[in-house]
Amino acid sequence: MQTNWFKYTNALMTTSAMLILMLFAACGGSAPPEPVVVEKEVVKEVIKEVIKEVQVEKIVVATPTAAPPPSAVEKPEGHLRIAYTSLGNDGIYPKSSNVNAGGKDIQTTMYDVVIGSDAQGAFSTETGLAHEWSTSSDALQHTIHLRKGVKFHNGEEVTAEDVMFSMIEIMEEDSQASFNRELTPLLENFEIPAPYTVVINCHSLCPFALWIFSGVRGTDGMVVPMAHYEAVGESEYAKSPVASGPYSFGEQVLGASIRVDAVNAPHFRGGIPKYETITFLGIPEETTRYAMLKSGSADIIDTSRERIDSLKADGFNVFYKERADLMGAYFFQQWEENSPFKDIKVREAINKAINRPAILEHIFEGRGGYAFYPMGSYALSSGLNPDLLTYPYEPDRAKALLKEAGYDKGNPLEVKLAIYPFGGIVEFPRMIEAIGADLEEAGIKVNFQPTEYGTLRNMRKAFELGGGWLGPWATTNRAAPAEILSIVRALYYSKAPYTTYKNPGFDAIMDKAFSSVDPEPIKGYIADMQRFLYEDYYGIPLFEVDTPFATVPEITHWDTGRDSYDKNMDSLFFPGK
Numbered sequence: 359m360q361t362n363w364f365k366y367t368n369a370l371m372t373t374s375a376m377l378i379l380m381l382f383a384a385c386g387g388s389a390p391p392e393p394v395v396v397e398k399e400v401v402k403e404v405i406k407e408v409i410k411e412v413q414v415e416k417i418v419v420a421t422p423t424a425a426p427p428p429s430a431v432e433k434p435e436g437h438l439r440i441a442y443t444s445l446g447n448d449g450i451y452p453k454s455s456n457v458n459a460g461g462k463d464i465q466t467t468m469y470d471v472v473i474g475s476d477a478q479g480a481f482s483t484e485t486g487l488a489h490e491w492s493t494s495s496d497a498l499q500h501t502i503h504l505r506k507g508v509k510f511h512n513g514e515e516v517t518a519e520d521v522m523f524s525m526i527e528i529m530e531e532d533s534q535a536s537f538n539r540e541l542t543p544l545l546e547n548f549e550i551p552a553p554y555t556v557v558i559n560c561h562s563l564c565p566f567a568l569w570i571f572s573g574v575r576g577t578d579g580m581v582v583p584m585a586h587y588e589a590v591g592e593s594e595y596a597k598s599p600v601a602s603g604p605y606s607f608g609e610q611v612l613g614a615s616i617r618v619d620a621v622n623a624p625h626f627r628g629g630i631p632k633y634e635t636i637t638f639l640g641i642p643e644e645t646t647r648y649a650m651l652k653s654g655s656a657d658i659i660d661t662s663r664e665r666i667d668s669l670k671a672d673g674f675n676v677f678y679k680e681r682a683d684l685m686g687a688y689f690f691q692q693w694e695e696n697s698p699f700k701d702i703k704v705r706e707a708i709n710k711a712i713n714r715p716a717i718l719e720h721i722f723e724g725r726g727g728y729a730f731y732p733m734g735s736y737a738l739s740s741g742l743n744p745d746l747l748t749y750p751y752e753p754d755r756a757k758a759l760l761k762e763a764g765y766d767k768g769n770p771l772e773v774k775l776a777i778y779p780f781g782g783i784v785e786f787p788r789m790i791e792a793i794g795a796d797l798e799e800a801g802i803k804v805n806f807q808p809t810e811y812g813t814l815r816n817m818r819k820a821f822e823l824g825g826g827w828l829g830p831w832a833t834t835n836r837a838a839p840a841e842i843l844s845i846v847r848a849l850y851y852s853k854a855p856y857t858t859y860k861n862p863g864f865d866a867i868m869d870k871a872f873s874s875v876d877p878e879p880i881k882g883y884i885a886d887m888q889r890f891l892y893e894d895y896y897g898i899p900l901f902e903v904d905t906p907f908a909t910v911p912e913i914t915h916w917d918t919g920r921d922s923y924d925k926n927m928d929s930l931f932f933p934g935k
Contacts, residue, residue: 435634441647442640443647445638445640452577468599469602471573472579473486473571474486474488474572490503499560500560518556523582529542544560603621606618613640615638615640617635617636660906662906679905680904685729701763704763705894729902730746733888771803776808776828777806839881864887864890871887
């Protein structure tokens with residue numbers, strides 16, 4: 359699908375670009391460019407193999423881009439080494455990777471996103487390729503203006519062609535990126551009315567379109583060079599990617615390490631990079647990571663809470679990312695006739711059999727809180743009800759519900775849950791063990807099946823998970839109602855591409871939410887959705903937990919905010935930030 363889709367757009371945008379460039383040239387050297395009008399441009403798009411003709415009238419104003427900030431150093435120096443429990447699925451190409459473990463940290467060094475964000479979770483012109491953006495009053499059209507002069511590591515300039523190409527790639531059926539394809543059913547087309555302008559047109563209300571291509575959505579907003587990608591092919595590109603971030607790809611040892619090298623030139627995110635190289639290491643054994651920190655072969659490690667006191671006693675610094683990791687589970691295919699999860703009594707019993715307070719206190723040392731999965735406490739300002747963030751621990755009620763559902767010691771309930779590890783949560787195996795013990799005490803035998811993330815995701819997309827799955831939900835501090843709405847829609851709206859939740863009552867609330875572009879009514883609908891899902895025992899919400907990291911004494915700060923995607927890693931990359 360992607361090839362045809364892009365082919366039709368590319369032919370016309372090339373003609374438009376030539377016209378615009380000629381007009382720019384006529385303006386002369388340093389004089390401000392005149393507005394360029396592209397009238398009644400007809401764009402043919404192939405979406406889902408259907409040719410659509412769209413009449414577009416655009417006014418494009420060329421806006422100068424601020425120069426990169428002055429460099430704080432003359433050249434990069436030193437070598438930073440970060441040891442994680444896991445490097446995720448070793449993804450260094452956004453389309454084929456996930457954000458778990460160190461994956462997003464690695465990609466943040468190499469790739470720029472379309473729309474950046476700050477540490478507080480708001481869109482920012484300082485950290486992304488876009489210097490300006492807008493959404494129409496009806497939320498059907500979204501316009502992005504790119505900064506000029508940003509170069510890929512191969513010397514080619516980043517243009518609207520590259521951004522649109524990356525958007526299309528990340529939305530493809532085989533993409534392993536975040537829940538990006540919720541835009542696909544709503545999308546009319548992409549346009550490029552000028553070399554540094556991308557327009558997203560929707561035929562149905564899509565207030566979250568810009569969020570999808572921002573840094574908040576995992577790898578979705580990262581940009582790759584179209585010409586280079588098409589010249590070498592996807593498989594070769596994934597082995598040695600080219601991007602536009604402050605660091606370029608250096609070397610990879612699958613399962614063990616990834617090194618990135620500083621681009622010795624000013625970058626718009628902060629000047630000349632601080633470190634000559636950054637090496638990301640996948641070290642599953644905590645004792646090994648601890649020994650590496652003590653010996654000086656690692657500068658930053660993720661650690662368990664049990665080692666914090668000894669780390670501090672040895673002179674190392676410990677920092678927490680506040681409630682950066684959110685965990686929970688889905689009841690998958692719960693509406694199939696042969697699924698035990700179809701019975702609401704079973705779903706309620708499982709939730710009330712888990713002793714969440716004890717697990718939070720004894721395994722996570724009380725550093726965190728309860729999660730309403732997939733909407734965490736970060737969504738409280740968007741309508742989330744704090745009184746509905748968790749289910750009470752009621753083991754006797756759980757046993758009674760199971761008996762009512764037809765299960766007892768002679769006919770125990772047996773379920774399977776696929777699980778996948780998360781590098782930032784060292785205590786994850788202990789949590790799984792505790793949950794398994796609680797459920798067994800209630801009369802539920804759980805078969806936990808460790809599954810690689812990519813395999814799990816493909817099974818979910820193909821609806822081949824017979825039970826459910828349990829794992830982390832890498833959330834952020836974003837509280838925008840449109841962003842919350844997009845996440846919930848992707849997971850629970852019956853017409854969304856990834857859902858197995860088929861409830862007309864929930865769909866009715868979502869349909870009402872999509873009838874408004876005003877954030878305040880949307881907040882009310884989010885509250886309604888939360889209560890509906892809460893009372894339907896839609897899944898197994900678990901915890902939001904603080905994620906601890908230990909560093910050598912020379913590193914005096916780490917991302918301690920609630921941004922799980924490490925936007926504040928720039929403070930490590932660039933001096934003075």
